Amino acid sequence: MKTFYTIALSGLSETDAKQVFAAIESPKLGKWSPSEGGSSDLLIIDVDSVWGHMDWLRAVAEDRLCAAYTEQSSMRDCDLLLQKPLNSDKLIQMLLDVQNGAPAARKPEPAKHQAASAPPTPKPEAKAVPQAPAPMPTPAEKPAPAPAVAPAPVAASPAAPAKTAPKPAAPVQATETVKPAPAQPARDETLGTLLLDGAITDMVLVEGAAGDAKLAIDPINNIYRAPPQLKSIEKLLDVPASRIRPVSAQDAAVQHAGPEQPIVRLLWFAALCASHGELAPHLDPASTWRLTRWPQIEREFPRHFRIATAMMKQPATLEEIADAAKSPVGDVAGFINAYYVAGYVAPEGAAEPTDNSTSNVLGRLRRSFSRNAREASA
Template structure:
C-alpha cells in the first residue's frame, strides 16, 4: 500500500490540534501522512473561514485533490469533510480518497525541434553600450549624538530614582515618578551638568524609601523644569539650540521666573515681553551680550516659556471682477 499525504489548511490553532488528533485515530487503518500545503497531494480547505475561497483557488491551481471542510451542505469540490470533525468522518474521507488513483505528475512535453532556417547574412554586431557609471556610495550614517542629562528628563527615559555625581558639581537625585530632582537651591553650581556626556552607567539607582532622607541631606525638592532651564542655559555655549533660526524673532509667552544669580536676565525678559525681537535687538536694548541673550532664549525655549515668532504667509486677495458685470456683483 502506497503512503499518501494530506494537509488541513486554514484552521484555527485549537481546531487544528483537535483535527490532527482525530486524524491520527482515523489513520490507524490507513497509510496517510500529514504534510505541508505545498507538498500534500490532498488539501482539506476550511470553507467557513474568510480566506477559504482564496485557499481553494490556490489548491486547485496547484493540481491538488481538494476537500471542502464546512458545516454547510453545498460545496464546489469532489470531496467534503463535515464540521464538527470526528475520527469517523476523517476515516470515511480517507477511504473515499483511496478509491481514487493518486495523481501522477505529468512529464513535460519535449520541446519542439526547430526547423533549420534558410541561411541569411549574419547581421553586423551591435555597438557595445557605454558602461553605466557606478552609483555614488551612500553616505555613512552620522554617529549617534552623545547623551546629556537633558535627554534623561524626558518622560520614560528613567525607570526609577537615580543619583548622579560629577567631579566638579554637587550630587543630584532624579525622581522621574514625581518629575523632581533633589539638590541645592542655587543653580550655577549645576552648570557642568549642561555639557557633560552622561550615560546610563553613570547613574546610581536609589531606593525610593531613601528619597525623604536624601532631600534633607543634599538639598530640597525642585521641579524638573528648573533643572531643564539651567541645562538649556549652559548647554550650547552662546549658540542657538539646534532646530532654531538665529534670524527669527523670539518672544516670551509669559513672565518667567528670573534667578537672582543672573541679574541681567531680568532686563532681557523685560525687552522680550514687549514683543517679538531679533536676538541682536534684544541684546542692544537690554545691554546684555549676544551670547547671554542667546543662552537665555535657549533656556526659555527648553521650558516652553518662549517661542519663535514665525509669520504665516498672507493669502493673496482675490482679483476683482471688471466691467459692468463686475460692478454689479460688487
C-alpha cells in the first residue's frame, strides 16, 4: 500500500494554503508533501480564481485527480469538491479517501471538452481587425499622401528634387514626415512589448519558421491558442510587429495553433520574459515581499515552486528569498514581477488586491510594463 503522497495547489489564498499544509501533517494521514503539481497525487484548484477554470479543464484533460475548491455547492464533472471556507476536517477526510483509492481519476470525455471550448465560436464578429495592424501599415501609408499634394512637381522631382519642389509644399511634407515618426518605432516593437502595452486589441496570429509553434491571440475573449508549453512560444514574443497579422477565429491556422488558454497566462509569461533578471521599474527593490495566495506554478519553472514555498513562510527581501529558495536573485525578481501583476504577490504592508478579475489583472500588467514605465526607468 502506498504511504507517500504529493499534493499541489493552484490559486488558493495564503491563509488557505497554510491551512492545507497544516492539515497534511495530521497523524490520521499517511505522509503528504507539497509538490509543484506536474505529477502530484492530488491537485486542489481554486476554480473561482483567475487561472482556475482553465486550470481545471487542463487538469481534467490530462486525467489528473483534482479537487475543485469553490463557493459553489456543486460542480459538473467534478469528482472531488471542496467548498469555501476551507474546513480542515473535511479536507483530511478527502485526503483519506484519496489514500484509500476513492475516487479514482476520471478519464476525460472528449465531447464535453469540446463543448467547453465552444464559447469562442461566436467570434466571427471580430473579423474586422483595424487596430492591431495599425502600427504596421501606418508608417508605409503615411508618406504616400505627400505626392498627392502636388502631382506635377513629383514627376520632375527625380531630376532635381531640391529645385523643383515648391516652397509651400516643403512645410507640408515636413509636417507629414513628422507624423509617422512616433509610429515608426512600432516597426521595432515586439509582440511581447505590444502585449504588455495593451496595443493588441483584436485577434492576431504570429507564426515562427516552418514547423515552429503558432500563437493566436484573442484579447476580445481573453484567450489565446498555442501549445501548452510556454517555452515553445518564447521566441514568438520577440517577433517584430511587422510579422503580426490580423485573422478571424475561423482561420485554419488559428484552429491548429493549439488549445485555448487564459490570456492572463500569456501576459504573465510576457511579464516574466520582460524582467531580464531585474525588478520592474515601479517596484521597490528594498521592499519585503509576501504571497497573497498560492500561485499557479508552471511546471516549466521548477524554481518557482521553491521561491513560492520560501515566500509562504514569511515576508522577506529579494535577497532573503533567493537565499531561502537557493535560487538566483534574478529568478526571484522575475517571479515577483510576473506574480505581482497577476495579484499573487504584494509588498509587506500593502493591501491585498480585492479584484483579481481578468480585466483588472490586465490593467495591472499594462501599468507595470507600459512604454511610459520602461522610459521612466531608463
